[in-house]
Amino acid sequence: MSNFDKCEVINIPDMSIKPVNLFSNEQKKMIGLFIAAVDENNLDKEVTIFFKTLTECLGLTDKEIIKIFKLINGQLLEVSLHNERKEYVINIFSFISYDLDHKIVTFKFNNSIDGLYFKLKKVFQERLNFEVSKLKGKYSWQVYEILKNLEDGKRYYISIEYLKYLLKIDSAYKLYADFKRKAILYTQNEINNKTDIHFEFEEKKEDKKIIGLYIIVHKNLE
Missing domain, CATH: 1.10.10.10 (Winged helix-like DNA-binding domain superfamily/Winged helix DNA-binding domain)
Known part of the structure; x- marks a missing residue:
């Protein structure tokens, strides 16, 4: 049994903010x-x-x-x-x-x-607590904002459709492979190496199609 099997659906707050400039x-x-x-x-x-x-x-x-x-x-x-x-x-x-x-x-x-x-x-x-300028990826800050609202070590689930909605991705990345490479893996690398948290994920399939992600977030030890 995967350690991602028991999880909560990610509940995103109504509002998020991002500084325009450093x-x-x-x-x-x-x-x-x-x-x-x-x-x-x-x-x-x-x-x-x-x-x-x-x-x-x-x-x-x-x-x-x-x-x-x-x-x-x-x-x-x-x-x-x-x-x-x-x-x-x-x-x-x-x-x-x-x-x-x-x-x-x-x-x-x-x-x-x-x-x-x-x-x-x-x-x-x-x-x-870290320099915003370190996050260069198009979606890195938004994903960081989402993850910071999650409890340390708890398992969560988010659908690909909802994640794209939060990242305001409409018609781009019709192929999941492109979305994974440019929006998920790139962002994961930045967040894990440049911020105060890191995360791991596992894909959820339905009829051979990736429909969501199981996510666990951890705080980095100082």
């Missing part, structure tokens, strides 16, 4: 500080942080802090709503302003999509 370590740390400062019960409230807090936590000067403000205020996210099959490209923040006289910065996260802040929080706490 974040620097300073940007990631600053956004993390901003996330921690937000009142999760009142996401529409503007938040204020002293420059001193940022300079002490980040080890940067006021001038360097302002430079990062300008960069992250223009950072974009690709937001996918899987249930609606919609994609958006939006700014992380509704606004960021700074007062040089009082040495404070005021900001508010973009909350135009319901649940975006909490997804953003999870991504910056768990997903950006």
Whole structure:
């Protein structure tokens, strides 16, 4: 009996997000500080942080802090709503302003999509521990996002049809062999060698046709 026989069907969250551009370590740390400062019960409230807090936590000067403000205020996210099959490209923040006289910065996260802040929080706490630029494959980030929602060592099943739906593959790769080579094996190699997790899979056949994958994800030991 295969150790993949007992499994759960993969349950994908309604939303996934992906940075459009590479974040620097300073940007990631600053956004993390901003996330921690937000009142999760009142996401529409503007938040204020002293420059001193940022300079002490980040080890940067006021001038360097302002430079990062300008960069992250223009950072974009690709937001996918899987249930609606919609994609958006939006700014992380509704606004960021700074007062040089009082040495404070005021900001508010973009909350135009319901649940975006909490997804953003999870991504910056768990997903950006490695450089996004390391994942070069067309589908690598999307697959990584899917796998990070799975429990370590648990067996899951996903149909090929649903996987193609999540990766927004419509008419491409009509032959499974092409899909496997370009979307599965290439992505597996990248994720296993460049991220904080690795995965293995086994194919499920029906009438000699591959209809799905059994997947097990493992966290890489530090």
